[in-house]
Amino acid sequence: MLFRSHVALYKGSGDTGTWADTMLTQIVAEELDVPLEYITVMGYDTITAPLSLGSFASRVCFEDGNAAKGAGERMKQVLLESASDKLGVPVKELQSENGVISVKGNSEQKLTYGEAVFHSSHTIGHLLSISHQYSPPTERLTPDGYANTSAAYAFSVQVAEVVVDSLTGEIEVERVTVVQDVGKAINPIAVEGQIEGAVMQGIGYALTEELITNKEGRVISDCFEKYMIPTSMDIPVIKIILVETNDQEGPYGAKGVGEIGLNNTAPAIVNAIHNATGVKFHSLPVKSADLYFALQKGLKEV
Numbered sequence: 001m002l003f004r005s006h007v008a009l010y011k012g013s014g015d016t017g018t019w020a021d022t023m024l025t026q027i028v029a030e031e032l033d034v035p036l037e038y039i040t041v042m043g044y045d046t047i048t049a050p051l052s053l054g055s056f057a058s059r060v061c062f063e064d065g066n067a068a069k070g071a072g073e074r075m076k077q078v079l080l081e082s083a084s085d086k087l088g089v090p091v092k093e094l095q096s097e098n099g100v101i102s103v104k105g106n107s108e109q110k111l112t113y114g115e116a117v118f119h120s121s122h123t124i125g126h127l128l129s130i131s132h133q134y135s136p137p138t139e140r141l142t143p144d145g146y147a148n149t150s151a152a153y154a155f156s157v158q159v160a161e162v163v164v165d166s167l168t169g170e171i172e173v174e175r176v177t178v179v180q181d182v183g184k185a186i187n188p189i190a191v192e193g194q195i196e197g198a199v200m201q202g203i204g205y206a207l208t209e210e211l212i213t214n215k216e217g218r219v220i221s222d223c224f225e226k227y228m229i230p231t232s233m234d235i236p237v238i239k240i241i242l243v244e245t246n247d248q249e250g251p252y253g254a255k256g257v258g259e260i261g262l263n264n265t266a267p268a269i270v271n272a273i274h275n276a277t278g279v280k281f282h283s284l285p286v287k288s289a290d291l292y293f294a295l296q297k298g299l300k301e302v
Contacts, residue, residue, distance in 0.1 A: 001075060001128045005034065005099045005113040009068065011043045012052025013060050017197075018258060019190035020060045024068045026186055027251060031072025034099045034113070050131065058256025061186065062152060063134055065251035070132035078130065082120035083111045136249065151249045154260045156180040158199075160268035164276045169292030173203055173269060175237040183247040183255035192240050195261040199238050202265020204230045207285050 001007050009028055015021045021041040029036050043049055052064070076096065083101040084091045087109055095104050102110035111119075117128045136151030161175040176199050185191045208228040212221040221227040246253035266284060274280045279294045280301045294302050 001079075001113065001117050002126060005038060005117070007032065007034070007039050007075075009039055009041050010049050011041065011064055011068070012046075012049045013064050014044060018060065018194055019187055020064070023061055023187050023190060024064060027065055027068045028072045030252075031069055032076055032099075032113070033097055038099070050133075058154070058259045060256075061254050062250050062256050063136060065186070065254060066134040066136075066249075067132050069251045070134060071130050074132055075128070075130040078120060078122050078128065079113055079116040082116040082122075085121075086111060086116070086119045152183070152247045152255050154181050154183070154255045154257065156260045156264055158264035158268045160265065160272045162269060162272040162276060164273060164291070166277065166295060169288040169290070169295065171207060171273060171286065171288055171291060173207070173234075173236045175239070176203075176265065176268070177239045177241070178261065178264075179241045179243060180257065180261065181243045181245055181255070182257045183245055183250045184253035185242050185244055186252060186254050188242065191242060191257050194258045195240050196238050198258060198261030199265050200230050200235060202262050203234065203236075203269065204228075205262075205284060206266035206269040207287070210285050210287075 007028060009024060011024060013020065021043070025036055025039040025041060028039050032038075053059070077091075080091045080094050080096065080101060083089075083094055087094075087103065089103050089109070093104050094101055096102075096113075099113045100110055101113070101116060102108075117123055120128055122128055122130075138149055138151055139147040141147045141149055157179045159177040160173060161177075163172045163174055164170070178195055178199065180195060182191055208230065210221060210227070211219060212226070214220050244253075245255075247255050270281050270284075270286060273286060273291065277291065277295060279291065279299060281290070282301065290302060293299075
C-alpha cells in the first residue's frame with residue numbers, strides 16, 4: 001500500500017479470461033473496505049510476482065482468493081495497529097470504512113489509510129508490504145487410492161437437448177441446462193461466463209473436435225480449418241442455475257467453477273443422442289457421418 005491509500009496486488013497466476021484479476025481485486029477491496037479503483041493488479045512478472053503453480057485445476061479463485069483474503073486481513077490489522085499507536089487508542093476501539101480509520105463514537109479522531117501507512121513501523125520507504133501464502137489442507141493419496149486430496153468439492157448437473165436429422169445424421173444442440181454448486185459466487189457474471197465457455201468447449205469435445213494422426217503419428221488436424229471448434233453460430237440456449245453454498249475452506253465460501261462446467265457436457269449430449277435415436281456412442285466426437293451410418297446399418301452401439 002502506498003501513502004495515497006492505493007494498493008498494488010502482486011500475484012503469480014495468470015488471468016486466462018476468467019476475470020480472475022477482477023475477483024481478486026474484489027476480495028482485497030472487501031477486506032480493506034476501499035473502492036475497487038484503489039486496487040491495481042500487478043501480475044505476469046516472474047521477477048516481482050510471488051510463485052504460483054499456475055491457472056489450472058479450478059484453483060485461482062479458491063487458492064489465490066484465500067491468499068489475497070489473508071493478505072488483506074493482515075494489512076488491515078497492521079493499519080489498525082499503526083493508527084492505534086498514532087491516536088493513542090486501543091485497536092478494539094477503532095473502526096475502518098472507505099479507507100479511513102476512526103475512533104468509535106468520535107469520527108473526528110481519524111487517520112486515512114495513507115497516513116497509517118506513513119506512521120507504520122512496517123513501512124519501508126513509501127511502501128507497506130504484506131504477503132500471505134495459502135496452502136490447502138489436503139491428504140496425500142494412499143496406496144489403496146483413497147484420500148481427501150482436495151480442500152473442496154464442487155457438484156454439477158447438466159441436461160442437453162438435441163435435434164437429430166434421421167436422414168442425414170446432422171446433430172444440433174438446442175439447449176443446455178446447467179445446475180451447479182459454486183459455493184459463494186463472488187462475481188456471478190464471471191461465474192456464468194466461465195460455465196458458458198465450458199459448455200461450448202464440451203459441445204466441441206462431443207461433436208466436432210478430433211485429433212487426427214497419420215500412420216507416422218504426425219498430427220494432420222493441425223489448423224482450425226481441419227480441427228473444428230464451435231463458433232458463435234453454434235451456441236445453443238444455455239440456462240444456468242447457480243446453487244450457492246458455503247464451503248468452509250473457500251474464500252467467503254467460494255469454490256472453483258471452470259472445469260466442472262465442462263465435465264458433464266459431452267456425456268449429456270451423447271445421452272441425448274441415444275435418447276433420440278437409440279444409438280449409444282462410446283467414443284468422441286460423435287460426427288454426423290458416424291450417426292448416419294449407424295442409423296443406416298441399424299446399429300445400437302458404436
